[in-house]
Amino acid sequence: MSPADDPCIGDVSEGHILRAILARTPAAEHALLGPGDDAAVIAAPSGSVVVTTDTLVHGPDFRLAWSSAYDLGWKAAAVNLADVAAMGARPTALLVALAVPRDLRVSFVEGMADGLRDACAALAPGCAVVGGDLTVSSVLTIAVTAMGDLEGRRPVTRAGAEVGDVVAVAGELGQAAQGLAVLFGRFRDGDDPVPVDPAQLAAGERLALNAQLRPVPPIGLGPLAAIAGATAMMDVSDGLAIDAGRLAAASAVTIALESRALGADPARALAGGEDHALLATFPSDGPLPPGFRAIGVVQPPREDAPVTCDGIAADPAGWDPYRDWDATAG
Numbered sequence: 391m392s393p394a395d396d397p398c399i400g401d402v403s404e405g406h407i408l409r410a411i412l413a414r415t416p417a418a419e420h421a422l423l424g425p426g427d428d429a430a431v432i433a434a435p436s437g438s439v440v441v442t443t444d445t446l447v448h449g450p451d452f453r454l455a456w457s458s459a460y461d462l463g464w465k466a467a468a469v470n471l472a473d474v475a476a477m478g479a480r481p482t483a484l485l486v487a488l489a490v491p492r493d494l495r496v497s498f499v500e501g502m503a504d505g506l507r508d509a510c511a512a513l514a515p516g517c518a519v520v521g522g523d524l525t526v527s528s529v530l531t532i533a534v535t536a537m538g539d540l541e542g543r544r545p546v547t548r549a550g551a552e553v554g555d556v557v558a559v560a561g562e563l564g565q566a567a568q569g570l571a572v573l574f575g576r577f578r579d580g581d582d583p584v585p586v587d588p589a590q591l592a593a594g595e596r597l598a599l600n601a602q603l604r605p606v607p608p609i610g611l612g613p614l615a616a617i618a619g620a621t622a623m624m625d626v627s628d629g630l631a632i633d634a635g636r637l638a639a640a641s642a643v644t645i646a647l648e649s650r651a652l653g654a655d656p657a658r659a660l661a662g663g664e665d666h667a668l669l670a671t672f673p674s675d676g677p678l679p680p681g682f683r684a685i686g687v688v689q690p691p692r693e694d695a696p697v698t699c700d701g702i703a704a705d706p707a708g709w710d711p712y713r714d715w716d717a718t719a720g
Contacts, residue, residue, distance in 0.1 A: 400492030419516030463505020470536035475612025479538030489527035548640035567662025569602025661707035
């Protein structure tokens with residue numbers, strides 16, 4: 391594609407860019423009024439709306455040496471859809487705000503729109519982009535706000551876990567962290583980035599890379615967990631140990647995990663971030679909903695250990711951008 395056919399952001403109008411994006415995004419099922427006005431109007435059949443937001447910034451959250459435009463659009467949608475699902479809601483709409491460098495090509499923004507569209511179609515059919523904002527910045531930033539419908543149910547919060555409940559998870563644990571290790575081990579970032587060649591990776595490494603760049607959270611299982619009586623639930627975005635600790639604190643309990651239930655690499659499952667699995671607790675007197683597997687039990691609170699693994703206090707390892715940014719900023 392020639393530069394004339396693919397101009398830089400700084401060489402075209404805001405309207406040109408918006409038209410390029412909107413041409414690639416379908417209407418949302420719940421949108422009464424979509425893009426093109428000062429605000430969108432979204433139906434809320436249950437009378438309440440679940441709302442969440444997440445921001446991806448070049449540097450701490452992604453690298454252009456690693457991620458394609460499509461990857462970024464997919465991931466920006468997926469991480470927000472997971473937060474909606476973790477409340478037991480069905481995603482209905484996304485608002486996307488982009489801050490983009492002037493020298494970025496319009497085709498790059500179109501690629502992000504394709505990723506947003508396809509992630510919604512694959513993970514949350516009927517959900518789509520209904521509006522947003524566009525501005526210029528020296529640092530590429532993607533901010534997504536997601537909305538969801540509880541369909542008449544109460545939200546499933548982090549605060550409802552009770553002693554004796556089964557602790558369960560839906561989705562993979564540790565794969566995204568393995569993918570990040572592949573990226574740091576195989577890529578050279580900086581002025582002369584060299585992307586990894588997937589053909590040079592083992593099958594397991596390719597799966598892990600996909601888990602990091604294009605996560606596939608079990609969005610549909612959030613509402614199913616709520617219907618099945620989940621007492622507490624949350625998205626595992628920063629690592630199982632640190633996120634289980636947050637659920638434990640909100641519910642005033644201890645989450646007791648079993649390493650044998652955490653897969654072949656329990657340490658990575660505990661500390662790895664960006665899994666976007668669903669961590670939930672369920673009453674012990676009923677079956678787990680399909681797609682969830684037991685990994686522990688809820689116990690009375692221990693001051694010294696909000697999370698244990700095989701009875702030993704778990705290190706609250708995981709992703710904390712304020713703590714970990716320096717380690718990845720090089």
